C-alpha cells in the first residue's frame with residue numbers, strides 16, 4: 001500500500017505512536033518538532049564520542065589508521081559471568097555520515113586477538 005502525495009510513508013523504524021502524534025500536528029507544531037529533534041540529535045552527537053568505553057568495557061589499545069581507528073577492548077557481560085571479562089576483541093571503528101547530518105560511529109567486530117600484557 002502506498003500513500004497519496006498528501007500522506008507520506010513514514011521512515012521504517014519510526015514508532016507508530018510518534019507517527020500518529022505527528023499526524024495530529026499543525027505545520028507550526030511540526031516545525032517546532034523538527035527544531036527540537038535537531039537539538040536532541042546535536043546533544044546526542046556530542047555525547048557520542050567515537051571511542052568511549054561503555055560500562056563494563058576495558059579499552060586496551062587505540063590505534064589511529066587512515067580511514068579507521070583500530071580498537072582492542074575487553075567486554076563484560078551485563079550481569080557478569082565466570083568467564084568475564086571476554087576478549088580482548090579487535091574492532092575497526094569508522095565514522096559514517098548520517099542521512100540527517102552529522103556522523104555516527106560504526107564498530108566492526110573482527111574477532112579475538114592475543115596481546116602482550118605487562
Ligand SMILES: [Zn+2]
Pocket residue numbers: 076077080081082083084085086
Ligand atoms: Zn561474561
